[in-house]
Amino acid sequence: MLGKLAKLLRMCGFDAEYYKAGLNPETIKNFKDAERTILTRNLKFQKYRGPVPIFFPDNDDPLIQLKIVLTKFHLHDQIRFLSRCMECNEEIRPVEKEAVRGKVPFYVFDNHDTFFQCPKCERIYWEGTHVEKMKEKLQRALG
Numbered sequence: 001m002l003g004k005l006a007k008l009l010r011m012c013g014f015d016a017e018y019y020k021a022g023l024n025p026e027t028i029k030n031f032k033d034a035e036r037t038i039l040t041r042n043l044k045f046q047k048y049r050g051p052v053p054i055f056f057p058d059n060d061d062p063l064i065q066l067k068i069v070l071t072k073f074h075l076h077d078q079i080r081f082l083s084r085c086m087e088c089n090e091e092i093r094p095v096e097k098e099a100v101r102g103k104v105p106f107y108v109f110d111n112h113d114t115f116f117q118c119p120k121c122e123r124i125y126w127e128g129t130h131v132e133k134m135k136e137k138l139q140r141a142l143g
């Protein structure tokens with residue numbers, strides 16, 4: 001179960017699809033068609049010798065998993081915070097401040113000028129304390 005890792009990867013701006021169903025012929029085909037690498041902790045697949053690259057982040061802590069993956073695939077330089085929706089993996093887009101009036105808390109609206117929105121789930125993102133805290137957490141974990 002790498003759902004938390006998928007969200008962390010998205011938060012860093014990486015295209016990370018997540019299948020609750022896990023690995024089966026259909027999801028493996030999706031990975032292949034999209035030329036993705038499979039990340040799984042399902043050790044049943046350790047003997048998998050199919051056409052899709054597969055990697056096993058061997059740790060229980062999602063932050064450590066993230067560190068393992070970023071290191072393995074040399075991704076540290078490609079982190080882009082606030083570029084992808086954590087929930088649905090879509091790239092988020094800048095939106096006019098006026099467009100989010102009433103859709104974010106007052107104090108957020110008053111204190112920020114730059115907002116982003118997911119085109120799929122319409123979730124609104126902004127550079128705030130939450131993002132700052134996550135960045136700090138990540139930087140500590142990635143050390």
Ligand SMILES: [Zn+2]
Pocket residue numbers: 085086087088089090118119120121122123
């Ligand atoms: Zn979304």
